[in-house]
Amino acid sequence: MGAILSIRGLRKSYGAFEALRGVSLDFCPGEFAVVVGPSGAGKSTLIRCINRMIDPSYGEIEFNGVRMDALRGSGLRRRRSMIGMIFQHYNLIGRTNVIKNVLHGRLGHMPFIKSLFGLYPASDRLRAMELLEEIGLSGQRYKRADALSGGQMQRVGICRALMQEPRLLLADEPIASLDPKSAEIVMDHLKRMTEQRGICCIVNLHQVDFARRYASRVIGVKSGLVVFDGRPDDFTEDIARFIYENGGDRDIAEETQIGPEPGGYPAGEHPGGPSKEAPTVYAEEYAAV
Ligand SMILES: Nc1ncnc2c1ncn2[C@@H]1O[C@H](COP(=O)(O)OP(=O)(O)O)[C@@H](O)[C@H]1O
Numbered sequence: 252m253g254a255i256l257s258i259r260g261l262r263k264s265y266g267a268f269e270a271l272r273g274v275s276l277d278f279c280p281g282e283f284a285v286v287v288g289p290s291g292a293g294k295s296t297l298i299r300c301i302n303r304m305i306d307p308s309y310g311e312i313e314f315n316g317v318r319m320d321a322l323r324g325s326g327l328r329r330r331r332s333m334i335g336m337i338f339q340h341y342n343l344i345g346r347t348n349v350i351k352n353v354l355h356g357r358l359g360h361m362p363f364i365k366s367l368f369g370l371y372p373a374s375d376r377l378r379a380m381e382l383l384e385e386i387g388l389s390g391q392r393y394k395r396a397d398a399l400s401g402g403q404m405q406r407v408g409i410c411r412a413l414m415q416e417p418r419l420l421l422a423d424e425p426i427a428s429l430d431p432k433s434a435e436i437v438m439d440h441l442k443r444m445t446e447q448r449g450i451c452c453i454v455n456l457h458q459v460d461f462a463r464r465y466a467s468r469v470i471g472v473k474s475g476l477v478v479f480d481g482r483p484d485d486f487t488e489d490i491a492r493f494i495y496e497n498g499g500d501r502d503i504a505e506e507t508q509i510g511p512e513p514g515g516y517p518a519g520e521h522p523g524g525p526s527k528e529a530p531t532v533y534a535e536e537y538a539a540v
């Protein structure tokens with residue numbers, strides 16, 4: 252299956268500081284990829300570059316056959332409406348009810364004037380109800396969003412993102428503010444609902460246990476580089492320790508040698524999920540930069 256998202260040589264600098272130092276990844280429809288790494292590794296920067304909340308410094312990002320990095324204005328807005336976002340702090344409108352928050356996912360698909368007055372077609376309202384039913388919140392649909400628990404708010408966030416009928420869903424630390432039980436419920440829904448729809452989902456998490464449990468593919472990021480890309484079973488304790496030790500310290504990796512030869516998926520030959528062979532561990536490449 253062809254990639255829905257291709258990233259080539261992505262670099263992002265904030266002033267003199269390089270937060271991403273050359274990231275190349277391909278993602279296919281239906282993948283549930285979890286990006287792990289310590290605070291400051293560049294996970295959020297990667298997500299923000301993909302949906303162009305920030306501009307990459309170098310590199311190419313092709314989404315659904317179109318170069319995202321070259322888009323501006325309405326072209327960019329149209330592309331972005333095909334990418335769903337889920338945020339750590341939900342980004343709901345607290346004083347607005349649940350169903351209206353879900354309907355907000357349609358705004359990018361509506362003429363401006365209709366969106367101004369919230370004139371959603373009946374088909375959208377029906378779809379919002381169905382999504383809330385599916386995620387177990389239909390009984391809360393007329394409640395104000397700020398009356399919900401954190402886990403419920405994030406489930407509303409998932410419904411709002413799915414209202415966009417996205418081809419790609421990006422979630423930046425979606426469970427970082429939740430207790431373990433609520434986190435599990437949110438991850439269960441997110442995984443099931445995106446898988447059923449064949450949507451590619453990229454989730455930033457710092458919890459390694461959740462990554463192993465839910466991911467179809469784990470991507471380990473350290474100091475702005477991909478240092479692991481493989482199946483959750485191959486994401487061993489040693490690799491996790493390597494990624495998390497010393498946080499974002501860049502010197503430590505030079506003494507660390509893990510896993511097989513560095514490699515990667517040749518351009519255009521991504522197998523549709525992580526390799527069935529050995530995982531790709533980029534320790535040497537990492538150390539060389
Ligand atoms: N707007 C910014 N200006 C300057 N530095 C930034 C900015 N955003 C992020 N950084 C830095 O870039 C690095 C990566 O940040 P981020 O992508 O947020 O990492 P993560 O999400 O993995 O914690 C960090 O060192 C962070 O301090």
Ligand SMILES: [Mg+2]
Pocket residue numbers: 294295296423424
């Ligand atoms: Mg972050």
